[in-house]
Amino acid sequence: xxxxxxxxxxxxxxxxxxxxxxxxxxxxxxxxxxxxxxxxxxxxxxxxxxxxxxxxxxxxxxxxxxxxxxxxxxxxxxxxxxxxxxxxxxxxxxxxxxxxxxxxxxxxxxxxxxxxxxxxxxxxxxxxxxxxxxxxxxxxxxxxxxxxxxxxxxxxxxxxxxxxxxxxxxxxxxxxxxxxxxxxxxxxxxxxxxxxxxxxxxxxxxxxxxxxxxxxxxxxxxxxxxxxxxxxxxxxxxxxxxxxxxxxxxxxxxxxxxxxxxxxxxxxxxxxxxxxxxxxxxxxxxxxxxxxxxx
Amino acid sequence: xxxxxxxxxxxxxxxxxxxxxxxxxxxxxxxxxxxxxxxxxxxxxxxxxxxxxxxxxxxxxxxxxxxxxxxxxxxxxxxxxxxxxxxxxxxxxxxxxxxxxxxxxxxxxxxxxxxxxxxxxxxxxxxxxxxxxxxxxxxxxxxxxxxxxxxxxxxxxxxxxxxxxxxxxxxxxxxxxxxxxxxxxxxxxxxxxxxxxxxxxxxxxxxxxxxxxxxxxxxxxxxxxxxxxxxxxxxxxxxxxxxxxxxxxxxxxxxxxxxxxxxxxxxxxxxxxxxxxxxxxxxxxxxxxxxxxxxxxxxxxxxxxxxxxxxxxxxxxxxxxxxxxxxxxxxxxxxxxxxxxxxxxxxxxxxxxxxxxxxxxxxxxxxxxxxxxxxxxxxxxxxxxx
Amino acid sequence: xxxxxxxxxxxxxxxxxxxxxxxxxxxxxxxxxxxxxxxxxxxxxxxxxxxxxxxxxxxxxxxxxxxxxxxxxxxxxxxxxxxxxxxxxxxxxxxxxxxxxxxxxxxxxxxxxxxxxxxxxxxxxxxxxxxxxxxxxxxxxxxxxxxxxxxxxxxxxxxxxxxxxxxxxxxxxxxxxxxxxxxxxxxxxxxxxxxxxxxxxxxxxxxxxxxxxxxxxxxxxxxxxxxxxxxxxxxxxxxxxxxxxxxxxxxxxxxxxxxxxxxxxxxxxxxxxxxxxxxxxxxxxxxxxxxxxxxxxxxxxxxxxxxxxxxxxxxx
Numbered sequence: 001x002x003x004x005x006x007x008x009x010x011x012x013x014x015x016x017x018x019x020x021x022x023x024x025x026x027x028x029x030x031x032x033x034x035x036x037x038x039x040x041x042x043x044x045x046x047x048x049x050x051x052x053x054x055x056x057x058x059x060x061x062x063x064x065x066x067x068x069x070x071x072x073x074x075x076x077x078x079x080x081x082x083x084x085x086x087x088x089x090x091x092x093x094x095x096x097x098x099x100x101x102x103x104x105x106x107x108x109x110x111x112x113x114x115x116x117x118x119x120x121x122x123x124x125x126x127x128x129x130x131x132x133x134x135x136x137x138x139x140x141x142x143x144x145x146x147x148x149x150x151x152x153x154x155x156x157x158x159x160x161x162x163x164x165x166x167x168x169x170x171x172x173x174x175x176x177x178x179x180x181x182x183x184x185x186x187x188x189x190x191x192x193x194x195x196x197x198x199x200x201x202x203x204x205x206x207x208x209x210x211x212x213x214x215x216x217x218x219x220x221x222x223x224x225x226x227x228x229x230x231x232x233x234x235x236x237x238x239x240x241x242x243x244x245x246x247x248x249x250x251x252x253x254x255x256x257x258x259x260x261x262x263x264x265x266x267x268x269x270x271x272x273x274x275x276x277x278x279x280x281x282x283x284x285x286x287x288x289x290x291x292x293x294x295x
Numbered sequence: 296x297x298x299x300x301x302x303x304x305x306x307x308x309x310x311x312x313x314x315x316x317x318x319x320x321x322x323x324x325x326x327x328x329x330x331x332x333x334x335x336x337x338x339x340x341x342x343x344x345x346x347x348x349x350x351x352x353x354x355x356x357x358x359x360x361x362x363x364x365x366x367x368x369x370x371x372x373x374x375x376x377x378x379x380x381x382x383x384x385x386x387x388x389x390x391x392x393x394x395x396x397x398x399x400x401x402x403x404x405x406x407x408x409x410x411x412x413x414x415x416x417x418x419x420x421x422x423x424x425x426x427x428x429x430x431x432x433x434x435x436x437x438x439x440x441x442x443x444x445x446x447x448x449x450x451x452x453x454x455x456x457x458x459x460x461x462x463x464x465x466x467x468x469x470x471x472x473x474x475x476x477x478x479x480x481x482x483x484x485x486x487x488x489x490x491x492x493x494x495x496x497x498x499x500x501x502x503x504x505x506x507x508x509x510x511x512x513x514x515x516x517x518x519x520x521x522x523x524x525x526x527x528x529x530x531x532x533x534x535x536x537x538x539x540x541x542x543x544x545x546x547x548x549x550x551x552x553x554x555x556x557x558x559x560x561x562x563x564x565x566x567x568x569x570x571x572x573x574x575x576x577x578x579x580x581x582x583x584x585x586x587x588x589x590x591x592x593x594x595x596x597x598x599x600x601x602x603x604x605x606x607x608x609x610x611x612x613x614x615x616x617x618x619x620x621x622x623x624x625x626x627x628x629x630x631x632x633x634x635x636x637x638x639x640x641x642x643x644x645x646x647x648x649x650x651x652x653x654x655x656x657x658x659x660x661x662x663x664x665x666x667x668x669x670x671x672x673x674x675x676x677x678x679x680x681x
Numbered sequence: 682x683x684x685x686x687x688x689x690x691x692x693x694x695x696x697x698x699x700x701x702x703x704x705x706x707x708x709x710x711x712x713x714x715x716x717x718x719x720x721x722x723x724x725x726x727x728x729x730x731x732x733x734x735x736x737x738x739x740x741x742x743x744x745x746x747x748x749x750x751x752x753x754x755x756x757x758x759x760x761x762x763x764x765x766x767x768x769x770x771x772x773x774x775x776x777x778x779x780x781x782x783x784x785x786x787x788x789x790x791x792x793x794x795x796x797x798x799x800x801x802x803x804x805x806x807x808x809x810x811x812x813x814x815x816x817x818x819x820x821x822x823x824x825x826x827x828x829x830x831x832x833x834x835x836x837x838x839x840x841x842x843x844x845x846x847x848x849x850x851x852x853x854x855x856x857x858x859x860x861x862x863x864x865x866x867x868x869x870x871x872x873x874x875x876x877x878x879x880x881x882x883x884x885x886x887x888x889x890x891x892x893x894x895x896x897x898x899x900x901x902x903x904x905x906x907x908x909x910x911x912x913x914x915x916x917x918x919x920x921x922x923x924x925x926x927x928x929x930x931x932x933x934x935x936x937x938x939x940x941x942x943x944x945x946x947x948x949x950x951x952x953x954x955x956x957x958x959x960x961x962x963x964x965x966x967x968x969x970x971x972x973x974x975x976x977x978x979x980x981x982x983x984x985x986x987x988x989x990x991x992x993x994x995x996x997x
Binding site (some may be wrong): 334335337371372373375377378379380382383386387389390391403404407408410411426428471472473475476477 | 808
């Protein structure tokens with residue numbers, strides 16, 4: 001009994017960690033710009049596919065591949081921001097979201113062209129037998145995924161709460177005019193937020209690929225789930241995104257395990273809707289905070 | 296001068312006439328066939344090898360002089376794995392391009408959407424999708440054919456093998472798409488015939504990352520074997536999960552498993568996985584006198600030389616559809632009804648990549664479980680089980 | 682109706698009548714049919730977003746409800762098509778109310794996700810429990826009006842676009858009525874409206890239901906035209922596509938919904954020549970058009986026309 005429950009739990013943690021990272025990526029852009037970047041899912045795919053490219057195709061050492069993948073993702077985020085976000089003056093938020101959707105189509109098209117439609121995989125970061133806890137197995141790579149997610153959260157916490165740039169980015173979201181008045185280069189903060197969210201997404205992709213493979217069109221599903229995670233926890237709250245991600249992952253797994261696997265996605269969505277109806281701003285964001293934000 | 300000029304003119308005209316004769320001899324009307332493949336979209340792993348096969352065959356046939364001197368023109372349209380697009384593309388092919396027949400589409404859903412259109416247009420459709428409803432009931436599908444094996448046949452092959460090996464309790468895990476659903480229905484329907492009880496029925500989505508929950512349930516229900524029914528990366532993820540969980544019971548896959556890529560991606564997890572596969576992937580292990588071996592060998596080698604990857608089962612379906620049409624065209628010429636009748640009556644004991652076809656007015660597919668070999672993965676290679 | 686709108690409407694009707702005459706090709710007419718079906722959904726979403734200021738990422742859910750209910754009612758229930766279509770619209774309306782009451786308290790992104798969740802849940806229900814499951818089902822009867830079954834492409838074209846014209850007429854009157862003005866007021870400020878005594882909540886729900894009903898009508902028209910449906914046509918992808926149509930066409934103008942629907946439906950057809958690259962080109966065109974025609978094609982066209990008239994007048 002316990003074994004079975006634990007197994008379901010571990011499965012939920014595995015997928016939940018990726019949703020959490022995607023959700024955090026959404027928050028980073030949202031916190032700096034109030035834009036929801038629906039191309040966030042494609043960054044995850046880029047992470048997985050580029051890691052394959054560097055480590056399997058070019059046969060570069062592991063750490064070098066990781067570094068290069070992060071740099072590539074950062075570059076893609078940079079160009080996305082410079083080419084499609086920056087040129088627009090006073091954009092309507094809805095329009096921005098549609099543009100990010102269009103960009104995600106372009107990115108997907110490029111990925112399909114370069115990598116084709118096949119799935120790709122590379123070995124887990126550490127090879128070895130899965131860890132067994134009370135009979136339930138947890139793969140080593142899953143531990144890596146969860147560990148990396150935790151590590152990212154801690155790093156980002158320090159970034160946003162303790163560094164000047166992080167605090168500046170938060171200031172931009174609350175009130176860009178005021179931020180400019182105190183000397184913050186808003187446009188640069190927007191750029192940094194895109195680069196950072198791309199990197200976070202790519203890290204998620206790098207970590208999950210050994211478990212679930214990666215192909216060019218995994219982006220949209222991850223984006224939707226990650227977005228739901230961010231909303232569930234309260235847009236803008238990274239704590240919330242993490243909680244939301246794990247909740248969705250575990251809910252899916254428990255539903256599949258104890259009720260019916262055909263319904264697992266539905267139950268997670270229903271819970272999301274219920275949370276929204278009773279706590280419209282998400283779990284961690286209060287209603288007043290919501291009203292203070294632009295959107 | 297004048298006489299030389301006149302002579303020159305005569306020779307010129309004569310030369311031109313001879314040239315024109317030759318040009319006319321080769322400038323025969325092309326035979327146009329339409330092809331609808333899911334080159335992009337969710338089913339693109341089906342559509343791409345199908346498209347590659349079509350392009351390759353068109354080249355080969357035309358280099359060899361065409362069909363009775365007529366060049367073959369295969370007009371390929373991308374349905375983007377979408378039914379609405381399939382309808383639009385079919386109409387374009389029928390209307391604008393005035394094709395003699397259509398090959399494809401790649402998925403059952405898209406094929407079903409085209410059934411009324413093709414029947415109304417009195418134009419043959421040779422689908423590359425597997426679902427039984429595509430060609431059944433036969434009386435409602437006069438113009439519709441398909442070249443992949445029936446899902447039911449693949450299931451029968453698996454169950455027949457299981458029965459021989461004393462497996463009676465089975466857990467199934469299927470993908471929540473048309474392919475998976477068709478497999479699930481067939482698995483449930485045929486189980487009693489082979490004395491098999493389905494103790495667990497699980498599902499997963501096309502982009503899901505982890506299926507350990509579903510597999511854990513199957514093990515807990517007391518299954519002696521697990522059958523996975525999907526195409527795409529899901530097969531590999533299930534295989535890896537099965538291996539990591541050390542389930543201790545054998546894993547069977549559907550005929551969608553038939554691609555070396557899957558074995559590569561799954562790595563050592565694929566060891567011992569069993570599946571009913573069309574002979575295309577195991578042609579090397581066939582005896583030399585097997586009726587399919589020669590064409591399988593040629594097709595695979597040509598495809599690999601041109602595209603640097605294996606055609607896989609799906610490329611084979613396009614091969615079968617095209618070659619049937621080519622043979623029909625060769626025999627009866629560009630007449631839609633005659634082509635349809637030809638295929639209905641003359642494709643008997645016809646070796647293709649999917650198997651040996653026996654098409655009849657009641658069976659517009661013509662393959663059964665003998666189209667499959669039970670294959671196991673050993674040391675990263677295919678091995679035919681006896 | 683305003684004068685400009687009347688003129689536009691007249692031209693619109695003329696185009697509808699002329700197109701099948703000028704182009705006999707059933708391929709073109711089929712593209713036109715799908716454009717019309719999409720236009721119906723887009724008009725509903727345009728009213729919801731452009732005038733009432735609410736966003737919905739779940740229109741595919743209502744579209745699917747309309748398609749499935751109408752198909753099941755006519756195929757398995759033996760009901761006449763018109764009744765089936767209406768029952769589809771009714772079920773969608775009820776679903777819309779159930780969703781709207783709690784959801785419309787949400788704002789912006791949160792409302793978007795609530796509607797997204799709804800659309801996805803409907804998709805999952807159709808995929809799991811709909812007849813045929815993911816494989817869908819066929820043999821759906823063609824659309825028929827009393828004794829006359831419509832199965833020629835040309836007749837279907839007239840049916841669809843005739844309905845679009847009716848819906849447009851109704852919608853334009855709605856926009857210019859008191860309700861319409863109330864809607865636009867809500868778009869600007871809930872608080873002010875409440876202060877003035879408007880029942881904001883009731884109005885929002887009504888518009889939400891209206892958009893759902895339009896989508897359901899479109900869904901039944903789709904089902905009875907293709908005669909085969911499966912859940913994959915009613916996914917989030919379609920909701921986003923409709924959203925694209927409204928934004929590209931211009932959210933502030935109802936004609937934008939029609940133009941947007943036509944553009945988005947026709948564009949992939951024009952891009953066939955690019956084969957594999959068509960997705961990429963499609964994305965690029967969308968991105969560029971969103972960036973440079975920000976207000977939407979129709980408002981920009983109207984601006985340009987006004988400028989031209991301005992020049993013409995100035996020249997005098």
